[in-house]
Amino acid sequence: MKTWKTWGVVALSGALIILSWITGWDWLMIVAAVVAGWQIAVSAVQALRIKMISIDLLVVVAAVGALFINNYWESAAVTFLFALGKALERATLNRTRKALSDLVEAAPETATLLRDGEPETVEIWELVPGDVVLIKNGEQIPVDGRVITGHGGVDEATITGESVPAEKAEGSEVFAGTWLRSGLLRVEAVGIGSDSTLAKIIHRVEDAQDDKARTQTFLEKFSRYYTPGVMVAALLVGLLAQNVELALTLLVIACPGALVISIPVSIVAGIGRSAKDGVLIKGGEYLETAAKVDAVVVDKTGTLTNGRPELTDVDVLDPAYTANEVLTLAARAETASEHPLAEAIIRGAENRGLPVDMVEKARPVAGKGILAQVDGLEVTVGSADLLEKTPDNARILELNDQGRTAMYVGVNGAAVGIIAVADTVRADARKAVSDLHARGIRVIMATGDAERVARNVAAELGVDEVRAELMPEEKLDIVKELQAKGHVVAMVGDGVNDTPALAQADIGVAMGAAGSPAAIETADIALMADKLPRLPYALGLARRTVRTMHVNIGIALLTVAVLLAGVLFGGVTMSIGMLVHEASVLLVIGIAMLLLRPTLRENVPVAGSPAKETARQALTA
Known part of the structure; x- marks a missing residue:
């Protein structure tokens, strides 16, 4: 209704101006000025009530003054063009907020509740935590929850910005507002309505788009004094030149509309674009700060690496055995172990399609490994102390120097192979570091892990500096040290032991924040997907947004300067001044809207490629 009212006023005023031209009746111009200027006058009065001299007041004074000097066309033109500019401005601003409206529209309204095993359609507000909901192929997931039974592919674009459906099975997390594209799921509700991840994202984006950047705050203070100054200057010029029309024209020309709108429209567009791509930026102030980041401190475990050990090597020492046979023996022996590395060995065998059956009998040996009976053979996995004959340990030392944990696999007291596990580097970590370097950003790895392990990871990724064997407070010291040298620092961590450093950093970044309400609420930048390359993307978008703000400010100031010169000389x-003025407003909005273009480019592994499983794990982590 408000949209129709706005455009209706513009259309009626324009029609009256055209009729006046056709008929030659001046009174139609007066009516056109009143129709277009009525809402402008109301806005001016409302601003005066809160002791603020607005741009609207400048237009009203100029339009009324033009009527008094019988310049009816100028009065009608000024009010019509200003009303048209406002309508177009509102329409384009609404478009820049489309990312938020898309999120709001994504919020589900109903759910299929399983009550005593029978499906029943209910409103979202009727659900309580612990309820079990049924989601069929093609349906929207109504709650945050945990999959109890079923398997399927879920489109999580509204939450993480991912275009590839994430595979979900028993125990997986799902989020309200996402869509089940294949399969059937039964989900236990955890977060409902305003407690869901989607609701928290909407709330955060809404607050962020309304938040003011430092530049915007400065310009608002500037315009608070600028507008009264313009009125005083116009009055003085009119008195000195004895020219009322010149004074009124100066009032119109000096309107700082483009200047005032240049910052908020850029912030709304930049934050809206990033939200659509799964990156939440807390507000305009953080957007400006992120654009200045020139040093990034990154935790290793779970950020640069996958955060869990994986099988990396299987070496054969006895030619009577194949690599698969060595691995099968080790994995079967480890089925009786509770050691943290046992799971990595078993998982490595299963990923190769090897059978991993439980062993008949096993005995862990504290600090050395495990001894097990496998198909009548005595199999050991661990240190050389479990073997009857000490083998050459050169390969073990080589693997250890590479930051891997290596173990002998023995059969009946003789070594037949070596297996090694390690926390592997993320597939996308090298690209993230490279992209940060391309933006002139220094990358410092800060970790509590051993120096040897840290340096191997750093060498593989090409980070600029390594700090290892750190306590949490020492990471804080690194951030302070960089800031003391004049760097603007972003800290990326898991939000637990890195909390002091995250709080000290100019920008705190949470990665993989989907499903973590605390991260969404507290981080300055939250990367919803567990993808490190989103960090350089976010910093790059922040720089583009600030650059757009500066371009728009320049256009606004140049327009006012040229028009003032045009009026005086x-x-x-x-x-004509109002036409150019409104054109400049639309120009700065149009430039800001360029930020809405999708620029996130990520390689999507194709079916059957070696990276497919890595991508699947990253999506479902």
Whole structure:
């Protein structure tokens, strides 16, 4: 209704101006000025009530003054063009907020509740935590929850910005507002309505888009003094030149509309674009700060690496055995172990399609490994102390130097192979580091892990500096040290032991924040997907947004300067000035809207490629 009212006023005023031209009746111009200027006058009065002299007041004074000097066309033109500019401005601003409206529209309204095993359609507000909901192929997931039974592919684009469906099975997390594209799921509700991840994202984006950047705050203070100054200057010029029309024209020309709108429209567009791509930026102030980041401190475990050990090597020492046979023996022996590395060995065998059956009998040996009976053979996995004959340990030392944990696999007291496990580097970590370097950003790895392990990871990724064997407070010291040298620092960590450093950093970044309400609420930048390359993307988008703000400010100031010169020396009229003024407003909005273009480019592994499983794990982590 408000949209129709706005455009209806513009259309009626324009029609009256055209009729006046056709008929030659001046009174139609007066009516056109009143129709277009009525809402402008109301806004001006409302601003005066809170002791603020607004741009609207400048337009009203100029339009009324033009009527008094019988310049009816100028009065109608000024109010019509200003009303048209406001309508177009509102329409384009609504478009820049489309990312938020898309999120709001993504919020589900109903759910299929399983009550005594029978499906029943209910409103979202009727659900309580612990309820079990049924989601069929093609349906929207109504709650945050945990999959109890079923398997399927879920489109999580509204939450993480991912275009590839994430595979979900028993125990997986799902989020309200996402869509089940294949399969059937039964989900236990955990977060409902305002407690869901989607609701928290909407709340955060809404607050962020309304948040003011430092530049915007400065310009608002500037315009608070600028507008009264313009009125005083116009009055003085009019008195000195004995020219009322010149004074009124100066009022119109000096309107700082483009200047005032240049910052908020850029912030709304930049934050809206990032939200659509799964990156939440807390507000305009953080957007400006992120654009200045020139040093990034990154935790290793779970950020640069996958955060869990994986099988990396299987070496054969006895030619009577194949690599698969060595691995099968080790994995079967480890089925009786509770050691943290046992799971990595078993998982490595299963990923190769090897059978991993439980062993008949096993005995862990504290600090050395495990001894097990496998198909009548005595199999050991661990240190050389479990073997009857000490083998050459050169390969073990080589693997250890590479930051891997290596173990002998023995059969009946003789070594037949070596297996090694390690926390592997993320598949996308090298690209993330490279992208940060391309933006001139220094990358410092800070970890509590051993120096040897840290340096191997750093060498593989090409980070600029390594700090290892750190306590949490020492990471804080690194951030302070960089800031003391004049760096603007972003800290990326898991939000637990890195909390002091995250709080000290100019920008705290949470990665993989989907499903973590605390991270969404507290981080300055939250990367919803567990993908490190989103960090350089976010910093790059922040730089583009700030650059757009500066370009728009320049255009706004240049327009005012040229028009003022045109009025004083070139005979620019009130109506032409308002036309150029409104054109400049639309130009800065149009430039800001370029930020809405999708620029996130990520390689999507194709079916059957070696990276497919890595991508699947990253999506479902």
